[in-house]
Amino acid sequence: MELYRGKSVFGGIAIGRLHIYSKKDLQVKRERVEDAETEVARFHAAREKAIEQLAGLYEKSLTAVGEANAAIFEIHQMMLQDDDYIESTENIIRTQQVNAEYAVAATSDNFANMFAAMDDDYMKGRAADVRDISERVLLILSGQEAGGIVTDEPVIIVADDLAPSETVQMDKSKVLSFVTVHGSTNSHTAILARTMGIPALIGTPIPLDASLDGRLAVVDGDTGQFYVEPDEQTLAKMQQKYDEMQTKKELLQTLKGKESVTLDGRKIMLYANIGNYKDLSLVLENDAEGIGLFRSEFLYLESSTYPTEEEQLKIYRAVAETMAGKRVIIRTLDIGADKQADYFELPKEENPAMGCRAIRICLTRPEIFKTQLRALFRASAFGKIAIMYPMITSLAEIARIKQIVEEVKAELTEAGVPFGTPEQGIMIETPAAVMISDKLAKEVDFFSIGTNDLTQYTLAIDRQNDQLDEFYDSHHQAVLRMIEMTVQNAHKENIWCGICGELGADASLSKLFLAMGVDELSMSPGSLLFIRKIVRETNVGEEGEAVKAQFL
Amino acid sequence: MKEFTYVITDTEGIHARPAGELVKKAKEFTSSVTVIKEEKKADAKKLFGLMGLGVKQGMEITVQVEGEDEEAAAAALEAFLKENL
DSSP states (O other): OEEEEOEEEEOOEEEEEEEEEOOOOOOOOOOBOSOHHHHHHHHHHHHHHHHHHHHHHHHHHHHHHOHHHHHHHHHHHHHHTOHHHHHHHHHHHHHHTBOHHHHHHHHHHHHHHHHHTSSOHHHHHHHHHHHHHHHHHHHHHTTOOOOOOOOSSOEEEEESOOOHHHHHHSOGGGEEEEEESSOOTTSHHHHHHHHHTOOEEESOOOOOOGGGTTOEEEEETTTTEEEESOOHHHHHHHHHHHHHHHHHHHHHHHTTTOOOBOTTSOBOEEEEEESSGGGHHHHHHTTOSSEEEEETHHHHHTOSSOOOHHHHHHHHHHHHHHTTTSOEEEEOOOOBTTBOOGGGOOOOOSOGGGSSOTHHHHHHSHHHHHHHHHHHHHHTTSSOEEEEEOSOOOHHHHHHHHHHHHHHHHHHHHHTOOOOOOEEEEEEOSHHHHHTHHHHTTTOSEEEEOHHHHHHHHHTOOTTOGGGGGGOOTTOHHHHHHHHHHHHHHHHTTOEEEEOSGGGGOGGGHHHHHHHTOOEEEEOGGGHHHHHHHHHTOOHHHHHHHHHHHHO | OEEEEEEOOSTTOSOHHHHHHHHHHHHTSSSEEEEEETTEEEETTOHHHHHHTOOOTTOEEEEEEESTTHHHHHHHHHHHHHHHO
16 A cells, blocks of 8 residues: 545545546657748647637536636637737747747747746646647647547546646546646646545645556545555545445435424524635535624735725625625624734734734724724625624723714715615623623624634633643533523523534534524534534434533 | 726736736727836736736736727726726
């Protein structure tokens, strides 16, 4: 057995024979020619044929992998029509009196190197596109045709790297997994693997030798491990993991569209946590009933300066409209501690977890806070947006937030800008907020318990410090009792209370949360259907007391 | 000559697809169109050059249009940028 490690771009297990995919070797020789114009004409004929092929591939992939993935072939056509590319090739043919093949290869190298040298991962990746289009032209010039893979049974494709035109020509029913030596997480191989939902590894240091072809292998997309000729024990273990996942997958699909309700009729809202609006497809795919935590930080962290009101509005509105009337809870800026953006110029702190972060930044720099609030209030005219304030510790903070909100509303009204009336709630993630939750509940529309920070602050254990693992107990009674207290205080004031930290997806606690009367659980989209399954198998009336006795 | 500036709001910057669309748009006019980022310049009718500028979100570009239809071209390009980038 040989074991290699790669970087996983999509999870899951694949077991099958290896198929080494190697490009047809195109030896390009530099040849002097007498008649340069004939070569220029050959180049144009091949280029036009390549564009024609790409148009065909575009149509084909529209149905196979969707518009977003097909777009690459449109870009490839544009590249082949580009004046820079054409002029460079013609120029080399004419000035050096050389064959079209050589001129295309040289042009390809030049532009590919230009992209590879750029300080931007996205642009670096475009070097592969330049090589891909040039190889297509070279193949046509050589009289060969681009080919796909030919196999009878589904295989694990192993390659140095895969060009989009190569992946799209593969018969998808014959591909179990992709393993490449090179490639990036944004490469087309990675995107395609995610679209197809198959495990894939990139950056796997495998010697690409022909003897690998046809050997049995296992790809573990969860751990990034790649076993060639696994021993019996490994194979059995992986087969079991594969079977379990298949069963789970099939089972979970049957839960889509079903209500999240217990056997004795108690409903709970199962929402998704997202960190970027690009995660929305996962939200819809996993049938989330709403978004319980939309971390707005990405807007700030991915930007090199403060995002404007219009930029924020665009994103919030898109999310609200996509969710079409389902609740979207957007947490206001939670930056500081482990999440830093240089342009905030936050001072260095001895103890950032307890420092100037989240609502504390918003209240000390109200201009930043106001921009976000204006965008949120405006966006809520387009859908069911709820605003959630993080890191609350006192009633005074709520009073200041309310005052700023009133100012924002007055400014919008005066400017004649339309806005909605979003629900406004707070995160309960400090022991202080738990202890005064009876009073806080009178002031806000909902609570959402952030169990990660609540645990860290309650147990006085730094989340980032892995030396403390043995002292860290995510099921600590102190934390669970705080959750219960918070839920009870919320209900006394008739507001709802959810959980959006990691415990929300903790299947071993789902029954306990149902017994406590938690109204909403928010988690990463991939966990939703599994938790729905547990909810639908629970009888709170019968199991509630025993579960509470076990944990509290 | 007409000239205007624009700050890119698209999170991915001037990536391949909008760059291609921008080239198409620029080619609709006879005027020359130059995109300037800091000290670098590119012909907006050429895809590789335009992508080679490496324009990212938050960066300001200057667009210079010169020719017979510069008035219409500048207006169309500015509208295109606002819409797509």
